[in-house]
Amino acid sequence: METAGKSVPTIPGNTFLYQLKRKLPYIISYGILAVTTLPVIFMYLWLIIQSFASNMKYGLIPEGFSLENWEFLWTNIVYKGAELPSIWTATWNSLFFAGMLTVLEVLIGVMAGYALSRLTFPGREQILKITMILHAFPSIALLIATFYILNFMSLYDSLFGVVLVKTALQIPMTTWIIKGFFDDVSWDLEWAGLIDGCSRIKVWFRIVLPQVKPGIASVSIFSFLSGWSEFLLLYTFIVSNENVTLASFLQRLTSDPNMVNYGVLSAISLFYLIPVLVFFIFTQKSLMKANVGGVKKV
Amino acid sequence: MKVELQNITKSFDKKTNTIDNMNLTIEDGEFVALLGPSGCGKTTTMLMIAGIYKPNEGAIYFDGEKVNDLEPKDREIGMVFQSYALYPHMTVLNNIAFPLKQQKVPKKERLERAKEAAEMVQLGHLLNRKPSELSGGQQQRVALARAIVKRPKLLLLDEPMSNLDASLRIEMRAEISRLQKKLGITTILITHDQEEAMTLADRIALMKDGRIVQFDTPMNLYNEPDNVYVAKFIGTPPMNLVEGKIMYNKLQIDKQTYPMDKSRFHLEHGKEVILGMRPYDIQLGWTEEIRFLGKIELLESIGHSKIIHANVFGKRLQLFAKQDFQAEIGAEVRFSVQPAAIHLFDKKTGKSLRKAAPYGDEMFVKDAALQ
Numbered sequence: 137m138e139t140a141g142k143s144v145p146t147i148p149g150n151t152f153l154y155q156l157k158r159k160l161p162y163i164i165s166y167g168i169l170a171v172t173t174l175p176v177i178f179m180y181l182w183l184i185i186q187s188f189a190s191n192m193k194y195g196l197i198p199e200g201f202s203l204e205n206w207e208f209l210w211t212n213i214v215y216k217g218a219e220l221p222s223i224w225t226a227t228w229n230s231l232f233f234a235g236m237l238t239v240l241e242v243l244i245g246v247m248a249g250y251a252l253s254r255l256t257f258p259g260r261e262q263i264l265k266i267t268m269i270l271h272a273f274p275s276i277a278l279l280i281a282t283f284y285i286l287n288f289m290s291l292y293d294s295l296f297g298v299v300l301v302k303t304a305l306q307i308p309m310t311t312w313i314i315k316g317f318f319d320d321v322s323w324d325l326e327w328a329g330l331i332d333g334c335s336r337i338k339v340w341f342r343i344v345l346p347q348v349k350p351g352i353a354s355v356s357i358f359s360f361l362s363g364w365s366e367f368l369l370l371y372t373f374i375v376s377n378e379n380v381t382l383a384s385f386l387q388r389l390t391s392d393p394n395m396v397n398y399g400v401l402s403a404i405s406l407f408y409l410i411p412v413l414v415f416f417i418f419t420q421k422s423l424m425k426a427n428v429g430g431v432k433k434v
Numbered sequence: 435m436k437v438e439l440q441n442i443t444k445s446f447d448k449k450t451n452t453i454d455n456m457n458l459t460i461e462d463g464e465f466v467a468l469l470g471p472s473g474c475g476k477t478t479t480m481l482m483i484a485g486i487y488k489p490n491e492g493a494i495y496f497d498g499e500k501v502n503d504l505e506p507k508d509r510e511i512g513m514v515f516q517s518y519a520l521y522p523h524m525t526v527l528n529n530i531a532f533p534l535k536q537q538k539v540p541k542k543e544r545l546e547r548a549k550e551a552a553e554m555v556q557l558g559h560l561l562n563r564k565p566s567e568l569s570g571g572q573q574q575r576v577a578l579a580r581a582i583v584k585r586p587k588l589l590l591l592d593e594p595m596s597n598l599d600a601s602l603r604i605e606m607r608a609e610i611s612r613l614q615k616k617l618g619i620t621t622i623l624i625t626h627d628q629e630e631a632m633t634l635a636d637r638i639a640l641m642k643d644g645r646i647v648q649f650d651t652p653m654n655l656y657n658e659p660d661n662v663y664v665a666k667f668i669g670t671p672p673m674n675l676v677e678g679k680i681m682y683n684k685l686q687i688d689k690q691t692y693p694m695d696k697s698r699f700h701l702e703h704g705k706e707v708i709l710g711m712r713p714y715d716i717q718l719g720w721t722e723e724i725r726f727l728g729k730i731e732l733l734e735s736i737g738h739s740k741i742i743h744a745n746v747f748g749k750r751l752q753l754f755a756k757q758d759f760q761a762e763i764g765a766e767v768r769f770s771v772q773p774a775a776i777h778l779f780d781k782k783t784g785k786s787l788r789k790a791a792p793y794g795d796e797m798f799v800k801d802a803a804l805q
């Protein structure tokens with residue numbers, strides 16, 4: 137680009153215009169992006185400021201710094217006369233729910249994805265089609281049936297029961313995504329491993345799985361996030377206080393529109409957000425990184 | 435290790451046989467090339483020997499032992515894949531050391547041997563790269579090093595030099611040949627390049643549509659092709675082929691008759707035949723017994739000599755001339771060939787009419803007729 141700039145030094149009057157013209161597309165696109173993301177950024181800013189302010193004038197202008205809203209971290213909140221469970225119980229439950237969901241989903245998804253990608257067995261095509269249809273059911277349509285099943289299995293009001301339900305709902309999509317990653321691993325690679333002295337299982341662990349790492353990473357991230365933000369199923373099937381998760385915790389705080397303390401609500405929302413941010417910072421690298429090459433397409 | 439294929443049949447779709455009743459015996463320490471056009475089943479054959487594909491019928495023996503159900507990992511083979519199939523997540527060094535790791539060779543020895551193998555293919559300076567950071571030729575050499583590092587009993591090479599430049603290819607060829615002789619590894623090489631097959635292999639199996647057409651030494655394949663297909667495939671430029679008819683011990687082409695050697699060929703009056711002459715066997719001028727008069731259609735210079743494309747009987751024949759040969763396009767040219775240097779094939783079956791030629795099935799009927 138610099139050489140392009142140097143190649144027209146004879147018309148100095150033009151250089152500014154030239155630079156502008158060159159940068160114009162960037163200026164325009166960044167401008168549009170900035171304007172459209174502004175409301176989102178503003179919302180987050182408002183959330184942060186509000187949680188640390190002792191009062192908000194007209195709901196917009198912060199007045200005074202206070203940690204009052206963050207007291208929920210060390211004391212249990214009393215809301216409408218009743219004491220809510222500790223935030224740490226809810227956090228732990230959310231972590232357990234999201235983590236368990238991730239582990240189950242990835243485990244099942246990876247194995248099923250490999251089977252659907254590589255093995256020929258009767259009914260393979262049908263399974264592929266049916267799983268897609270299964271995914272089309274919104275979980276809300278299945279609530280009643282799910283309730284009966286959970287109740288029957290004595291898993292009502294159990295986090296693990298809801299994990300199972302959520303996993304079942306998510307598995308089709310996960311499997312499809314991972315199958316796609318396995319499809320891209322060439323057979324030759326697997327065969328080379330077999331010839332170099334591995335058993336089929338060893339080839340799978342040592343050679344095939346490393347190739348689908350980005351797939352596993354992205355599926356883990358998405359399932360963790362969807363577990364972390366799950367609300368409907370947990371709200372419906374979890375009743376007891378010790379099993380409450382963060383999303384339901386927030387819901388309880390807002391159950392009566394007249395008594396909502398927006399300061400506390402913002403603080404808890406932020407608290408709810410932090411693990412997601414941390415998780416994303418640590419995992420986004422593996423999302424981007426993929427090992428390619430070494431196999432010629434023939 | 436001696437490798438035997440007995441009546442091997444492989445079908446992918448249950449309708450057509452990709453490999454059709456193949457028989458092949460490779461002696462211990464022998465270097466065999468599988469040569470044939472694209473899609474004729476070379477890779478499939480190799481993968482069956484490697485144990486990746488199971489044959490639908492027939493048996494494979496290693497040193498007299500049936501190995502149909504032996505796992506690939508237990509076959510003690512090394513293979514270079516057509517696609518290289520390097521492990522993308524490992525460095526060059528780890529790629530090469532991988533087979534040794536599976537054999538539980540101690541780490542120090544493993545890395546030493548891997549480095550040694552890398553040096554052999556001139557990759558010593560790239561040990562810490564990932565495969566994606568290598569050129570095609572370099573990747574191919576990594577694959578070669580990985581295949582030989584564990585000193586397998588059987589080396590399978592699926593076009594191991596297709597991506598190398600000419601000089602590197604000749605070097606690698608010499609290296610493979612040296613290694614193979616030194617370690618006495620039974621080796622099967624797949625190639626499209628007949629020169630490569632001719633120079634490296636003890637014997638060449640020429641394949642077509644899932645069958646072996648002729649399995650013989652390079653010289654025999656060249657000098658005594660069993661049928662038209664082999665004659666056309668082996669040798670560059672390819673053998674000149676002209677259709678004719680046997681008339682009482684003589685060959686008639688377009689009203690011209692030529693004397694034929696009855697002691698060499700089965701001559702049957704009235705039989706339609708194909709006359710084959712290698713371009714190198716044709717002499718300029720009427721110095722030999724079988725003489726032709728043609729018109730020059732094209733004169734190609736290939737450096738050390740020239741190729742004359744001459745039109746005789748409406749067919750274009752190729753022959754060599756000295757580097758300084760000069761002629762007008764359209765000029766007449768006289769050339770001739772010794773009776774001992776010609777080949778005769780049955781036009782209907784494509785089989786050689788040579789007396790010593792093996793008589794057998796008529797599997798090439800449909801290909802026998804020229805184009």
Ligand SMILES: Nc1ncnc2c1ncn2[C@@H]1O[C@H](COP(=O)(O)OP(=O)(O)OP(=O)(O)O)[C@@H](O)[C@H]1O
Pocket residue numbers: 446452470471472473474475476477478479516
């Ligand atoms: N896994 C497979 N499923 C179905 N058909 C196959 C499979 N592998 C090979 N074939 C078919 O078998 C035939 C032989 O294939 P093969 O790969 O052995 O050819 P080749 O001789 O190695 O060719 P090339 O020189 O192009 O590599 C081809 O027609 C191919 O389409």
Ligand SMILES: [Mg+2]
Pocket residue numbers: 476477478516592
């Ligand atoms: Mg092939």
